[in-house]
Each structure stands twice: as structure tokens, then as C-alpha cells.
Amino acid sequence: MDIIDILYGEHGMLLRILEALEEYEMPKQRWDTEIAACRMAARLMRSHADMEDELLFPALVGRSDYATVVLEDHKADHFVIRKLLREAERPGSGAPERLRELATAIRNHFEKEEGILFPMMRNAIPRGELEKLGEATRAYRRMEKYRKAPL
Numbered sequence: 001m002d003i004i005d006i007l008y009g010e011h012g013m014l015l016r017i018l019e020a021l022e023e024y025e026m027p028k029q030r031w032d033t034e035i036a037a038c039r040m041a042a043r044l045m046r047s048h049a050d051m052e053d054e055l056l057f058p059a060l061v062g063r064s065d066y067a068t069v070v071l072e073d074h075k076a077d078h079f080v081i082r083k084l085l086r087e088a089e090r091p092g093s094g095a096p097e098r099l100r101e102l103a104t105a106i107r108n109h110f111e112k113e114e115g116i117l118f119p120m121m122r123n124a125i126p127r128g129e130l131e132k133l134g135e136a137t138r139a140y141r142r143m144e145k146y147r148k149a150p151l
């Protein structure tokens, strides 16, 4: 399985978690639980973004001017998503509103990756290289339990 297929799978899993968080009407007196749920989603999302930053994005560097522009746009999305994650995790942050903002940013980002970035990578990078990156992705996940939780 190549890196793109693995990332599609992670998007699916993260979207299901976001849906569950959005459906959950948390009473005000149970903010801690809501924050804990946000933290769980935030760690998974950060880990996904970290993996893309470390393995996916470097594979595109120097491929073309267009690839550079697309890459910068995706890095900027990751920056914004990390900022929204920090805000959603903060106690008393008005989590339901923060969560809606965050969910929209993540959905838009995934759509951009699946609509622009991933097809571009399939065109620009030889199949064998994408498979090798897939193996690196699986190794990254195998080592996850030894990694410090992403900030």
C-alpha cells in the first residue's frame, strides 16, 4: 500500500471522530469530558499532520514551481489547524464553537489534499517511490507508542 492510500484511510478515521464529537451535546457541567474528547481528537490530528510534514511534504520539494506553491498552502493549513487545536483544547474556550471552526478547517484541508495534493503526487512521483513512502508511513505508525505526544 502506498502513502496516499494510507493517508486516505487516516482521513476517513479522523472524519468519523469529528462527526462523533459534533453530534455529542455535552452539558455545560461536564466541560472536562468534552475537553478530554477534544484532546484525543487533537492528538490524532497532530500526529497525522506531523507524519505528513515529515514524510509526505519533503517528497514533493523541488518537483515543480506549482508543487512548491501547493506545498506552501498545505503547510499554512497545518499551521492554522494546530492553532485551532490548541484553542479547542483550552478549558473554557467555548469548545462547541471552537470545535465547529476546527471541523470546518480540517474538512476543507482534507478536501484540498484529496482533490489537489494527492492526485498531483500520484502524477509527479513514481509508483515505487510512493510504495517506499508507504512503508516509511507504516514504520512511523509502528513507532507511535514510543513517541512523545505531539504538541
Ligand SMILES: [Fe+2]
Binding pocket: 049, 052, 074, 078, 109, 113
Ligand atoms: Fe494535511
Ligand SMILES: [Fe+2]
Binding pocket: 007, 011, 048, 052, 110, 113
Ligand atoms: Fe491529511
